[in-house]
Amino acid sequence: MINFIHRNRSYGAVFLFLQKNSKMNFKKYIFIFSILLFSNFYKAQYTVHPTVFAGYEYQNQSFGELGARFIFLKNDDALYRISGSALLGSVNGKFAALPKIQADVLLNFEKGADIQHSYYFLVGAETTTKYFAPKAGFSLFGIVDVTGGYAFNYGNQFINDKELKGFNFNVTVNLPVVVLD
Numbered sequence: 479m480i481n482f483i484h485r486n487r488s489y490g491a492v493f494l495f496l497q498k499n500s501k502m503n504f505k506k507y508i509f510i511f512s513i514l515l516f517s518n519f520y521k522a523q524y525t526v527h528p529t530v531f532a533g534y535e536y537q538n539q540s541f542g543e544l545g546a547r548f549i550f551l552k553n554d555d556a557l558y559r560i561s562g563s564a565l566l567g568s569v570n571g572k573f574a575a576l577p578k579i580q581a582d583v584l585l586n587f588e589k590g591a592d593i594q595h596s597y598y599f600l601v602g603a604e605t606t607t608k609y610f611a612p613k614a615g616f617s618l619f620g621i622v623d624v625t626g627g628y629a630f631n632y633g634n635q636f637i638n639d640k641e642l643k644g645f646n647f648n649v650t651v652n653l654p655v656v657v658l659d
Contacts, residue, residue: 524550524558530658531561533650537609537629537642541567545578547652549620557584557598557620565606569638576637580604584617600625608635611646623650 527549535541545563558581565576582602598617602625603610613627631643 524552526550528655529652530655531563531650531652533623533648535565536645536647537565537611538644539567539569539640539642541565541574541576543578543648543650555586558582559584559602569640572638574637576606576608578604578606584620603627606642608632608637608642613646613648615648621652623648623652625650 529547529549531543531545531547533543535543543563543565545561547559547561550558550560560581561579563578563580565574565578567574580602581604582600584598584600586598596619598620600615600617600623601613603612604627605611609629609631611627611629613625615623615625617623625646625648627646629643629646631641635641
């Protein structure tokens with residue numbers, strides 16, 4: 479399956495597969511995310527930079543988000559990120575916490591310009607125990623991310639009697655761990 483995804487770059491087919499097979503368990507989604515993220519890593523050595531982040535997410539309900547992220551990069555033209563976080567908020571008057579895993583690719587098309595990489599185009603996907611959401615957006619300096627997407631619910635999954643599907647909006651501030659030292 480890794481070779482099929484790498485050769486054909488058919489990420490859309492994977493997203494369609496995930497949507498149609500909504501009864502798959504959460505561990506299988508994590509495995510598929512790992513395949514998508516690491517299928518590009520076999521060619522070169524990447525450096526890894528840990529970050530922590532906080533943000534706001536609207537997913538048919540407002541949530542605060544706290545988490546950690548690893549950035550994999552070979553040069554500044556393409557960055558790969560994988561992260562884990564918790565969505566925290568009040569849904570129908572009750573506290574709710576959702577675990578979230580996401581994978582992103584940040585692209586900058588200005589070749590050979592280090593200091594001018596002030597913005598990146600961002601594409602990725604996120605999954606929780608309740609929904610799966612492809613997303614796109616932009617990142618300023620790799621520090622402030624603004625993304626939007628559409629979430630597909632896993633069958634009849636509800637949180638405090640509310641279904642989390644539809645439009646998704648996210649604003650995140652990333653803080654590299656090296657800054658905290």
